[in-house]
Amino acid sequence: MFRLDDRAALVTGAASGIGVATATALARNGADVAVTYFAGDPYDVATVVAAVQAEGRRCVAIECDVASTPAVDAAVAGTVAAFGRIDIVVANAGIARVVPSHELDDERWAQLLNVDLAGVFRCFRAALPHMRAAGWGRLLATSSIAGAFLGWAEHVHYTAAKAGIVGLVRSLAVEVAREGITVNAVAPGVIETPQSSDPVNSMGPELLRSFAANVPVGRVGRPEDVAALFAYLASEEAAYLTGQTILIDGGVSLSIGY
Numbered sequence: 001m002f003r004l005d006d007r008a009a010l011v012t013g014a015a016s017g018i019g020v021a022t023a024t025a026l027a028r029n030g031a032d033v034a035v036t037y038f039a040g041d042p043y044d045v046a047t048v049v050a051a052v053q054a055e056g057r058r059c060v061a062i063e064c065d066v067a068s069t070p071a072v073d074a075a076v077a078g079t080v081a082a083f084g085r086i087d088i089v090v091a092n093a094g095i096a097r098v099v100p101s102h103e104l105d106d107e108r109w110a111q112l113l114n115v116d117l118a119g120v121f122r123c124f125r126a127a128l129p130h131m132r133a134a135g136w137g138r139l140l141a142t143s144s145i146a147g148a149f150l151g152w153a154e155h156v157h158y159t160a161a162k163a164g165i166v167g168l169v170r171s172l173a174v175e176v177a178r179e180g181i182t183v184n185a186v187a188p189g190v191i192e193t194p195q196s197s198d199p200v201n202s203m204g205p206e207l208l209r210s211f212a213a214n215v216p217v218g219r220v221g222r223p224e225d226v227a228a229l230f231a232y233l234a235s236e237e238a239a240y241l242t243g244q245t246i247l248i249d250g251g252v253s254l255s256i257g258y
Contacts, residue, residue, distance in 0.1 A: 002235040005030035005120055007232065008083035011074060012036045012066055012123060013093030015043035017141060017193030021223035022090055023048050025231040027055035031088065034079040036064035038093070043194065058083065066093045066119030067111075076126040082254065088234045089127045090139040091120040094161075096202050098154050108158045115181050116161035121168060121200035128176070136236045137181035139172065140224075144196070145249050148187040162187070166245045173243030185231050189249025191221035216251030 009026045013019045014035035023033045033052050037045040045061045052059035060082045064075040079086045094116045099108055116126025120141045147162030165185050173183040188208035190211055197204045203211065212219050229248055233239055247253060 002237055003030050004233055004234060006137065007031040007087040007234070008085045008124070009088035009090065009257040010033070010034045010036070010079045010086055010127070011039070011090040011092060012028070012064060012075070014048050015041055015045045015140075017195060018188065018191065018223045018226045019090075019092045020048045020051065022092065022225035022230045023059075024055065025095070025224070026050040026057070026088065026090075026234060027052040027057040029231050029235070030057070031234070032058040032083045034060045034075070034082060035127040036062050036066075036075050036093065038065055039063050039077060042055075045046040054159060064093075066122060067114045068089070069122055070142070072119070076123070076251055077097045080130060085254065086127050086130045086138060087134070088138045089123050089140065089141075090230055090234075091123040093119055094142060094195075096155065096158050096198070096203050098202075099157065099201065100154050101156050104157060104203075111158040113164070116158065117164040117168070120165055124168075124172065131181050132176075134180050135180045136174075138238075139169075139176075139181060139183040140171060140230055140233055143187040143245050145247060147182035149247055149253055150186075150246050151168050163228070170243045177242055182233075184242060185245040186226055186229050186233070187245050187247045187249075188189040189221055189247070189252050190215070190228050191223060191226060193223055214252060215249075216254065219250065221248065221250055223238075 009031045011023045049059045077136045143165040144162040147159030153250040169183045
């Protein structure tokens, strides 16, 4: 089940964390994968390329700033050039920045939404003509428990963007449903990644470790937990599921007792 043989995927923000795990999971299920990375990040994209190839699948790495329409269009074109098609997009690239709301100016507001929300739409828009021509497609995005389900102080631009993804996938899902294309998002809870380990803009390592006591399943999430859900949503078996934002948080949102 959940096989992706003869499918081609594009995963943005794939040089670390959820992106690496998702690219690897898609490859394990049979897909060839194009992975994007941002030149300003410190992560080595060769790691995910090697992981995909270790699963016996083809992989290409493409530099891409999802805040740039030409860059996103080139990434999609590069995927098609490498594999002859694009069936799956996982719009995962995103940033988090801590800013108290009274200090949040227009520039920083726009910068974050341009990456975390508009970047998702750019990826979907660029891939849609190819999926429409094929009559099949999976458009997937990384939202967050913060914004989609809960608040996060001093991150209102981040939560606005992640909540915006919820509306994006709902409306686009209705628009393209009869063309064999589904549109969904995953909203991770606390997942141990380089982004969440950032002590300045996110939780930091110490808070991550202590937060496990607040999680009903007894641990914070791993990137592989989220990747497995993306792999299902990318499959034929998920054909009747569209327009949804699925929370994966180990039960954090279920009880005020934790």
